[in-house]
């Protein structure tokens with residue numbers, strides 16, 4: 001077993017929760033979702049301490065004050081922006097007030113003082129507090145699910161929101177529908193002091209990243225890691241170590257980050273998935289992490305960056 005795996009049985013020892021480094025992870029809302037009802041949602045709309053996340057055509061609405069952007073609005077502000085109360089859902093409680101999420105009636109131009117920005121650009125800008133980034137993602141995952149699941153998959157009738165937005169239920173056949181969450185395994189394969197990265201044709205020029213793929217029914221996390229790495233790179237994997245997770249609201253994925261130990265080294269690339277795939281030395285990786293070279297890693301908002309950074313830090 002390579003030193004990386006032998007010497008670091010608990011990766012990032014000393015860090016209570018490595019996921020905290022990942023974007024979208026700082027969600028502090030108290031949800032109590034099991035026990036919510038339409039009554040809680042109605043009470044929240046009447047609560048003067050309620051705050052809302054709002055979305056215009058899929059983009060969070062923001063209000064800048066200097067370099068800082070706010071993403072939580074009062075009911076009066078939501079009203080001024082033309083929110084769609086029908087879309088409103090309850091996310092949880094923050095400080096002493098409920099946090100809701102709703103779409104606004106789509107507009108090309110927002111009222112003066114407001115802007116909207118796609119979620120990726122918003123995170124990269126660094127203008128929104130990490131806690132609000134996380135709850136904005138939370139809200140968008142649920143709103144997208146409602147928008148795309150209006151009809152019962154059992155009988156075809158229109159379903160209704162229940163539990164203040166955490167479930168849907170069909171009034172005809174009474175089937176309950178749960179919010180969708182898609183688990184994806186994302187892994188950095190390591191062979192001694194080098195790691196395996198690939199690039200897909202749609203990546204930014206020069207960017208290489210971890211391999212990744214959806215976990216399929218009947219698979220363990222470890223099984224999915226081994227299958228993906230074999231399918232995409234032809235590399236056999238022995239040990240798999242969990243590192244951290246990242247809610248990824250595009251629209252409702254959970255990225256599960258792992259390190260995987262290579263048990264073979266000859267690459268056979270899946271050309272339908274990847275444009276290139278190769279081994280990178282630790283020194284090369286260090287340069288790529290600065291993102292100032294021709295070859296680069298994904299930005300820090302991505303869990304892939306955090307996996308690569310951890311490999312660089314731990315294997316030095």
Ligand SMILES: [Zn+2]
Nearest residue numbers: 152155170173
């Ligand atoms: Zn039904």
